Amino acid sequence: MIRSKGRKRLLTAVALASGLTLLATGCGSSGDDGDQGTASKGDGVLTVWAGSQTPIVANFNPYAPTVLHAALGGVYETLFYYNKASAEAPTPMLGESFEFNEDGTELTVKIREGVTWNDGKPFTAEDVVWSFSNETSKPEYLASAEVVDPTTVKLTFTGPQFTNEFALLGASWMVPQHVWKDVPDPVTFANEAPVGTGPYTVASTSDASYTMAANADYWGGAPAVEKVQYLGIDANTSAESLLKTGKVDWAGMFVADPDGLTADGRLGYINTPQDPTVLYTCANVEAGCAGAQTDVAVRQALNVAIDRGVINEKAFVGLAGEISPTFALLGRDDKWISPDVEKVSPQEANAAEAGKILEAAGYTKGGDGIYEKDGKKVELTLTSVEGWSDYNAAAELIAAQAKAAGIGVTASTVTWDEFSDSRQTGSFELIMGGVVGTSVADPFQIYRDWFSGEYTQPVGTQLESGEWNFSRYSNPTVDAAVNAAAATNDEAAKKDAYATIQTEITRDLPYIPLVINATQTFFDQKDFTGWPTEDNLYAFPPSWGSVSAGVVLSTIKPAE
């Protein structure tokens, strides 16, 4: 034991030393960082959050599921750019023009000349052929891809592929054959120094961020923003704080109070609702569904009993958009909506009409206010994923609104695993979930993937990859119309087919439409100009869009 006097002195000395060290490092660092508001990030560097979380692992392989955001659009490009937010024609990128043959089994594409990969080698038609026909990316329906001449490529298919125009021209990444033919396993390849045609190249990566540098030889002209740094952030609240304090310049995320962030004028804001939120119902008795929701009258009654205005205001903070029961995106897809069906889902509750629908179908109101038929009450379970607070709140509101109309709905939350499992196997009554919005101004993909009887399985069997028809809905009229629409590029014929489909689905309601989910984007309009705004929506704005992010990055400039 140290003598008490010596110990006292030692303790004091240690305390002083550690205190001074902490003070020194604290003061020293803050001195370096300077003004927390704007410096501590180099001028002219665009700081982006696209949703990555730490630790960031360098993976710029466009075929890998864990690819980093900047690779898609920033480094690799597609032949054309399809603007998700508008109905305009696709913008030529690496392709200049394209043409289908009469029956859609051949697609001829003219490619842009004078493009080079970022390692200096020229971009050729052989690269395009390789990008379509290599093992990892080759679609099932592709019969062959061949070079017709140095600027033309012809793709031949096994059947008409009009409806896969976007998948081929807007979502297939152009990769260099001279790099990829020597890669032993394209899926596990980390591709840390990616060779692409895009406006940016990879400058550095760390576990907390990665930085992209402008590609001076980009075919569209060297981008004006020299460096773009993508951060890894784990919590949405942190991202909000960083946006507020000026550390992040571009982010697409849900913020309940956007006015709080835009108050000081640095941040611009745009909301481009895209993806429908619906109630999946297990609708088909023949496929094995059970429950009161298998009766179309119950679904129709529920549809009019819901108060979408209140749900938007209370659960989605007023940021969601109105939905059309035709699943065509209002505004963008208006031309495809048949005049014979309801264009917009009712925004107010109508309990009386719900009652009428049920009574016409033979239901009678019981003593407790809930309708019943043959002794069975109309009682349904509604699940939503725990933690998705907007959905959870909406589910509670629906339960209350349904009860007022005489339908018993019990809302509960489940884990994501249970949610996924139940919708894949069809063992559910009602689930609140999303529908994947289409990337083109055409609702076909939703009709085929979500309503077609060929894209589903009986209850108890998991859906296969690419099948999204959780409701098990199977209607021969719809299936025939879907097939007819797939085989033609004639607008009038497609409108006819869609009109048939819309008549069926707005009556049968296998998915009860609720709202269109908000897609919010915040961007630094003070330090950078050229962002997509409501007046000039040249690209889908969020930082996590793939091809669209590349288009935005090559368009914005530092402010003068």
Place this chain on the structure above:
Amino acid sequence: MKYYARRLTFYVITLWAAISLNFFIPRLMPGNAEDIFRAKMARKGELTPAMEKSIQLLFGSDDQSSLWDQYLRYWNNLLHGDLGTSITKFPAPVSELIGQALPWTIVLVGLATVLSFVIGISLGAWVGWRRGTWVDGVIPASTLLQSVPYFWLALILIAVFSVNLAWFPIIGGYDTFMFPDGPVPTWEFFSSAVYHGFLPALTIVLSSVGGWLLGMRNMMVSTLSEDYITTAEAKGLRPFRILTTYATRNAALPSLAGFSVSLGFVVAGSIVMEQVFTYPGVGKLMINAVQDKDFALMQGVFLVITVTVLAANFLMDLLYGFIDPRARHNG
């Protein structure tokens, strides 16, 4: 000698059982890893057909060999230091991910735990010594801090000190703008790391010091009623000497045992702290792995935690035998 030999055997057997359990438990969990992965990707952005294919390829190579073969292969890989490849952080090897995260966790959380223990014990000793005076008011204050949900405390501190006053950074283990290439062994990096670690460490200390304080104070009060304390006072020893050399040394023994356990769990990281501060560490590896059914990463993290807790327990057992003669003779 026999005491130590017996403890050693016990720990070796526990280690074997823990590692085997580590192998079996993830395989008993429900949920299809591939679906979760696919949906996670679809939520992040658009899922191209090429990605779908690569997801299938990634998971499609599902092991058809028997459980026993997998188990043996697991042990073989373990002894070669190969913990597998992470699915969610593809294609980083698990050992690399853990190796990157572990130093941050050990330094920050370890330091914070030690600090919180030292502060808690000293304050608890003082509060127990001065029982019956105004000092007793410290206890409800510290237990209040302890019972406040950790993330709430962290968010309040961030809102006040990082966002409004801008005294501390909002996220990160180090300044990503100054060091875009990652950690470098320079003095600037070290000072940046200390600066970024201050607020997370503060929140850990604030939220856990109450527990140590309360435990120590109670032990102190009961120790002070012992006869040898009365004897020491009667013999005229200075109060400070009695407090430190006689009372605290004996009262701290149970807390030390608890401390060893919490030291072992330091490597589990502090999940909420890492989430709120986007701080690099082992906790977020674990939570992501569990949520996304990343078996290799899950097993790797659990292994590290298990081995460290066992090692810490073992060391503490030895230490206990050394510092407390009663355990040595009776154990």
